[in-house]
Amino acid sequence: MTDLVDGLAGRLVVSCQAYPGEPMRDPRTMSQVAQACVAGGAAAIRVQGLEDIRATVAVIDVPVIGLWKDGDEGVYITPTLRHALACAEAGAHIVAIDATSRPRPDGSTFAGIVRGLKERYPDVLVMADCGSVDDCVRAESDGADIIGTTLGGYTQDRNKTVGPDFEFAQEAIQACTRPVVVEGRVHTLEHAAAVMRLGAHAVCVGTAITHPSTITGWFAAAVRGS
Structure with missing residues (x-):
């Protein structure tokens, strides 16, 4: 497990996801x-x-961080133990779980999900998707192996920033002893380099690499405004 986390140090993680109804919403x-x-x-x-x-x-030989989005509001990123176990059974090396304090659909807790997952799959790591520094600290105490700033700006705890929430990232890095992966609106090379200079263990980029509809929209807007 330590080797897996160490292997991410100073490296790039890429999120490959498509939204419902999009042409690329296909596993292959x-x-x-x-x-x-x-x-x-x-x-x-x-x-x-x-x-x-x-x-x-x-088809790949690097770690896979798996999650299961069920719904589209509240806690929907791997919201229950059932979802977490299914991700592990599907082969995820790391399971990403919403680690906020918001109520879960089955009344469970993040700590309980981590405990249940580790009992069945002791070698599978947990990435805590957090929306505040309090989430990060609590998730670390509850047994998360990796802390993610994934939900910064997507809960009531913080305003959504244009680009990464650098303040949140820095505070999380300072507050946690577990590795912090900065994720969320990292849209440029400069953004990625800047969060690494703050001391992030790794940076996760999704939209700016793997979502062509959004990237095309950025360029189309620039062309129209030229």
Whole structure:
């Protein structure tokens, strides 16, 4: 487990996800995108959905961070132990779980999910998707192996920033002893370099690498405004 986390130090993690209804919402497509990202230097891949996890694990040789989004509001990133176990069964090396204090659909807790997952899959790591420094500290105490700033700006605890929430990232890094992966609106090379200078263990980039609709929109807007 230590080797896996150490292998991410100073490296790039890429999130390969497509939203419902999009043309790329297909496990084989996402696994191919993941392969391309690994060829470009990604040290790990983050994917959503059991079929995407299975398809990606089968074709790449770097760790897969798996999650299961169930719903679209509240706690929906791997919200229960059932979801976490399913991600591990699908082959995820790391399971990403919402670690906020918000109520879960089954009334469970983040600590209980971590405990239940570790009992069944002791070698599977947990990435805590956090929305505040309090989330980060609590998740570390509850047994998370990796702390992520994934939900910064997506809960009531912090305003959504344009670009990364550098303040949140810095405070999380200072407050935690576990590795912190900075994720969320890292849209440029400068953003990625800046969060690493803050002391992040790794940086996770999704939209700016793997979401062509958004990237095309950025360029289209720039062209129209030129």
